[in-house]
Amino acid sequence: VRSAPGLRRFLVLRAFIMGQFIMIPYLAIHALRTTGQPDSFLGMLVALQMSGAMVGNFGAGWAGDRHGGKIIVQITSLLLVLVCFGGIFARTPSQFLLVFFLFGAGAFGSRVGLMTLSLEICPRDKRATSLGLLSLVNLVSMSLCSVLSGVIWSWGRGFAPGALAAAFCLALSCVLLAGVTEPRKRPVGDSS
Numbered sequence: 001v002r003s004a005p006g007l008r009r010f011l012v013l014r015a016f017i018m019g020q021f022i023m024i025p026y027l028a029i030h031a032l033r034t035t036g037q038p039d040s041f042l043g044m045l046v047a048l049q050m051s052g053a054m055v056g057n058f059g060a061g062w063a064g065d066r067h068g069g070k071i072i073v074q075i076t077s078l079l080l081v082l083v084c085f086g087g088i089f090a091r092t093p094s095q096f097l098l099v100f101f102l103f104g105a106g107a108f109g110s111r112v113g114l115m116t117l118s119l120e121i122c123p124r125d126k127r128a129t130s131l132g133l134l135s136l137v138n139l140v141s142m143s144l145c146s147v148l149s150g151v152i153w154s155w156g157r158g159f160a161p162g163a164l165a166a167a168f169c170l171a172l173s174c175v176l177l178a179g180v181t182e183p184r185k186r187p188v189g190d191s192s
Helices: 003-019 020-035 039-065 067-090 092-123 124-154 160-178
Strands: none
Touching: 003 039, 003 092, 003 160, 020 039, 020 067, 020 092, 020 124, 020 160, 039 067, 039 092, 067 092, 067 160, 092 124, 124 160
């Protein structure tokens, strides 16, 4: 990690990007409570999320192939911040359907961008170790975010506190990502 400063920053931003898991577990519950729709509405929400996932996967794959993973992670992180605020302010079924579509596009597009960036940012000679370390950071940060999610929800203040915490983490990951050099644009042999 010391020999690759870009990797060090990337490890921290990967931890913060997992902040989305503070909001995700309660988004559907919040949608049902807010709209008063029956449980069957979850099927529509999932259908729109999966439609968004297909668009996000395709768009991230196409753009990532041409421009690299960094821009994809930036765009999808901002999209997930929008989902956090959209979840807070949505009131109608159609607004929640849009939020779930954007969530699918952002979450799955982000995975494509993160995987691309992970492979490109890791030093070639230590790629397996670096990817293992990234997976460990994901495990720890996802676990912490899920615990934090439950704690925030148990306060009984509704969806907004968790969504704001998730938005903060995602915005912080964008700030950290700004300091990472797009691997495709750095000089050969540079691992920053």
